[in-house]
Amino acid sequence: MLEIKNLHARVADEGTEILRGVNLTIEAGEVAAIMGPNGSGKSTLSYILAGREDYEVTEGDILYNGESVLEMDPAERAAAGLFLAFQYPLEIPGVATMTFLKTALNAQRKARGEAELTTPDFMRKVKASAEELKIAPDMLKRPLNVGFSGGEKKRAEILQMALLEPKLCIMDETDSGLDIDALKIVSDGVNALRSEERAFLVITHYQRLLDYIVPDTVHVLYKGRIIKTGDKNLALQLENEGYAQIVDEAA
Amino acid sequence: MRKRHPVPGLLIPVSMETDMPAVQETIDRVRKIDVDQYKYGFETLIEMDVAPKGLNEDIIRLISTKKNEPQWMLDWRLKAFERWKTMESPDWARLDYPPIDFQDIHYYAAPKSMSGPASLDEVDPEILRTYEKLGIPLKEQEILAGVRKADEPSEFDDNSDTPPAEGSYSGRVAVDAVFDSVSVATTFKKELQKAGVIFMPISEAIREHPELVQKYLGSVVPISDNFFATMNSAVFTDGSFVYVPKGVRCPMELSTYFRINERNTGQFERTLIIADEGSYVSYLEGCTAPQRDENQLHAAVVELVALGDAEIKYSTVQNWYPGDKDGKGGIYNFVTKRGDCRGANSRISWTQVETGSAITWKYPSCILRGDNSRGEFYSIAVSNGRQQIDSGTKMIHLGKNTSSRIISKGISAGNSSNTYRGQVSAHRKASNARNFTQCDSLLIGEECGAHTVPYIESKNATAQFEHEATTSKISEDQLFYCMQRGIPEEEAVALIVNGFVKDVIQQLPMEFAVEAQKLIGISLEGSVG
Numbered sequence A: 001m002l003e004i005k006n007l008h009a010r011v012a013d014e015g016t017e018i019l020r021g022v023n024l025t026i027e028a029g030e031v032a033a034i035m036g037p038n039g040s041g042k043s044t045l046s047y048i049l050a051g052r053e054d055y056e057v058t059e060g061d062i063l064y065n066g067e068s069v070l071e072m073d074p075a076e077r078a079a080a081g082l083f084l085a086f087q088y089p090l091e092i093p094g095v096a097t098m099t100f101l102k103t104a105l106n107a108q109r110k111a112r113g114e115a116e117l118t119t120p121d122f123m124r125k126v127k128a129s130a131e132e133l134k135i136a137p138d139m140l141k142r143p144l145n146v147g148f149s150g151g152e153k154k155r156a157e158i159l160q161m162a163l164l165e166p167k168l169c170i171m172d173e174t175d176s177g178l179d180i181d182a183l184k185i186v187s188d189g190v191n192a193l194r195s196e197e198r199a200f201l202v203i204t205h206y207q208r209l210l211d212y213i214v215p216d217t218v219h220v221l222y223k224g225r226i227i228k229t230g231d232k233n234l235a236l237q238l239e240n241e242g243y244a245q246i247v248d249e250a251a
Numbered sequence B: 001m002r003k004r005h006p007v008p009g010l011l012i013p014v015s016m017e018t019d020m021p022a023v024q025e026t027i028d029r030v031r032k033i034d035v036d037q038y039k040y041g042f043e044t045l046i047e048m049d050v051a052p053k054g055l056n057e058d059i060i061r062l063i064s065t066k067k068n069e070p071q072w073m074l075d076w077r078l079k080a081f082e083r084w085k086t087m088e089s090p091d092w093a094r095l096d097y098p099p100i101d102f103q104d105i106h107y108y109a110a111p112k113s114m115s116g117p118a119s120l121d122e123v124d125p126e127i128l129r130t131y132e133k134l135g136i137p138l139k140e141q142e143i144l145a146g147v148r149k150a151d152e153p154s155e156f157d158d159n160s161d162t163p164p165a166e167g168s169y170s171g172r173v174a175v176d177a178v179f180d181s182v183s184v185a186t187t188f189k190k191e192l193q194k195a196g197v198i199f200m201p202i203s204e205a206i207r208e209h210p211e212l213v214q215k216y217l218g219s220v221v222p223i224s225d226n227f228f229a230t231m232n233s234a235v236f237t238d239g240s241f242v243y244v245p246k247g248v249r250c251p252m253e254l255s256t257y258f259r260i261n262e263r264n265t266g267q268f269e270r271t272l273i274i275a276d277e278g279s280y281v282s283y284l285e286g287c288t289a290p291q292r293d294e295n296q297l298h299a300a301v302v303e304l305v306a307l308g309d310a311e312i313k314y315s316t317v318q319n320w321y322p323g324d325k326d327g328k329g330g331i332y333n334f335v336t337k338r339g340d341c342r343g344a345n346s347r348i349s350w351t352q353v354e355t356g357s358a359i360t361w362k363y364p365s366c367i368l369r370g371d372n373s374r375g376e377f378y379s380i381a382v383s384n385g386r387q388q389i390d391s392g393t394k395m396i397h398l399g400k401n402t403s404s405r406i407i408s409k410g411i412s413a414g415n416s417s418n419t420y421r422g423q424v425s426a427h428r429k430a431s432n433a434r435n436f437t438q439c440d441s442l443l444i445g446e447e448c449g450a451h452t453v454p455y456i457e458s459k460n461a462t463a464q465f466e467h468e469a470t471t472s473k474i475s476e477d478q479l480f481y482c483m484q485r486g487i488p489e490e491e492a493v494a495l496i497v498n499g500f501v502k503d504v505i506q507q508l509p510m511e512f513a514v515e516a517q518k519l520i521g522i523s524l525e526g527s528v529g
């Protein structure tokens, strides 16, 4: 589903190279975890996959279902089924969460040539998803992410993901900021979305999340490169030993 | 009087351009920003009566004659003209434009005869949908679309004269359309008459209700008020007149639609609204003008009088042609709007959505004369391209326990300049005067400017004035976030901007809130990327 080939990227306006040849393939139905020390380029990779213009791809390619997405803008990529749950979700003052969700969903449907959802159908859908994630209906009336607690923001991201039904879900440190119960609720939500056609790229620092969302593959990103790939046991090994040994091996 | 025959290239689709009351058309206009595309289904060449260019006594006499005015009105105009000759165009606003040659403008233009489509079947369905949205019945639509005149019989006449059921009024709008210098149609006349509400072109009111006009005209904005108001007093051609009698709640939204059509023609409308004791009226004006390379002058005066316990809500959706992206053409909008809360417990609220005009000079104000009276000003001012806006309000607290509230949202994009200029003052006797002002600016891009110029003045120690101001930018992060969710860039800007202006949009009559939101989005098209 996703093929990242020798991806090199730098900060567009000042030239610092952040990704230095990332290779990664994710199949439909797969859950891939990316781990790696702070500053290794995990969030940057997620932004570049989503089409953020602050970064310039200097080499390599990103293929989504066999086609390069480099020429697509973020909205087009979203409509094609790519979703990014942000490490730091943005606040949109004055725009009710409900309004935002509806605008996003209908924009995607429109881009795909599908009919817009009627308001009652939409409401039904949101309410069901919100209930599963234990999000109070009142929160949906508030401006998106404004005054939401850290954990509420993360939950709202997963609500959006559930609603938009993307094909490729990238989750950047969704676990950070969640309390123990919320982590369980969010993980259940994600697991419910797991399917043959859907792939996940889960960025995290902690095994805790991977206890709930069990990955098929684990990749270690270090200084802009994948230096090691393994199965779920690799995450356990990192939890026990830290990154030092793997970094040494790769050097 | 020089007779103008159909001018090649000047196609005036009478039925369409004269009569649209609402905002949909203005939206379409902005969308079809190319002149060549600005062609509706019906193009009827019409003969125009156009007075020669220039402002002088003869022109004023001619206007007065054309309007069949009584002598007192002509005298009033001439007095204003004498005064105007001694005045100079104000230069204190943050506006930059070449000097206007006031002798190079036509001060009167009117269609010689109105010939429109034969039936509603011939009218653009898009326009009919807008009428429908406004709840205007077919009979009234015919008048607006130019199919028939108000006093001609309608094919929808059922000859029963049963008044509509109580409570069925909501969502309906009576519309007056002003086309260049004349009012072409007023709908719902009979029904308003039953309630005792007078809603007619001011030119008619001068003839039919001289006692009311004489009593109130110029009583809020005096003849000598300012350069543009004085000029308007001399040459105003039409506009709306509203009188709501004691204790009457006006049974429907009133609306006037203004349009400048004729080339090199100024529009100088005059609106006078009087809410007698304990009455209520909500009024909405909309405006558009075709795209022209040359600048056109619009200098209107609006006077509101609220007597004891009365309330007036005045909303404007202004979308005059703003000029092209290089600043060529566009309307110069110099407007004086003032409301007088004359009686105790009276209330006036101004809501404006300003997206058009090359130059906007406009400060809808409230004189809080009656004790416990209240004034409100809610404004959204959007500038893009080379537009320049200097707008705001004045709240003059004269009576005891008067209160006022100002919410101003300025959005600047492109190379535009957007200034909020506001004055809040409490006079000696205005004990316990209260004002709250919130003034927010949103910048899109790097080339625009936003400025806030508040004047606060208090001569009473018990007055309490609060002022809050913020300036923010739409961040790249926010845009990326919205786009990641599938919202295209321009829609994302519109969404964020609509969030920013929400407090003000909520003040608009419901029918127009959605249209205003769309209009704001469209005005900002091309402001990013």
Ligand SMILES: Nc1ncnc2c1ncn2[C@@H]1O[C@H](COP(=O)(O)OP(=O)(O)OP(=O)(O)O)[C@@H](O)[C@H]1O
Binding pocket: A011, A016, A018, A036, A037, A038, A039, A040, A041, A042, A043, A044, A045, A054, A087
């Ligand atoms: N726009 C930018 N300008 C300059 N430096 C940047 C920019 N974006 C990212 N970087 C740098 O690139 C490196 C990778 O950052 P990134 O946020 O991708 O790390 P990360 O792996 O997500 O870290 P963490 O685990 O702390 O979230 C960091 O050193 C960061 O400072």
Ligand SMILES: [Mg+2]
Binding pocket: A042, A043, A044, A087, A172
């Ligand atoms: Mg990160």
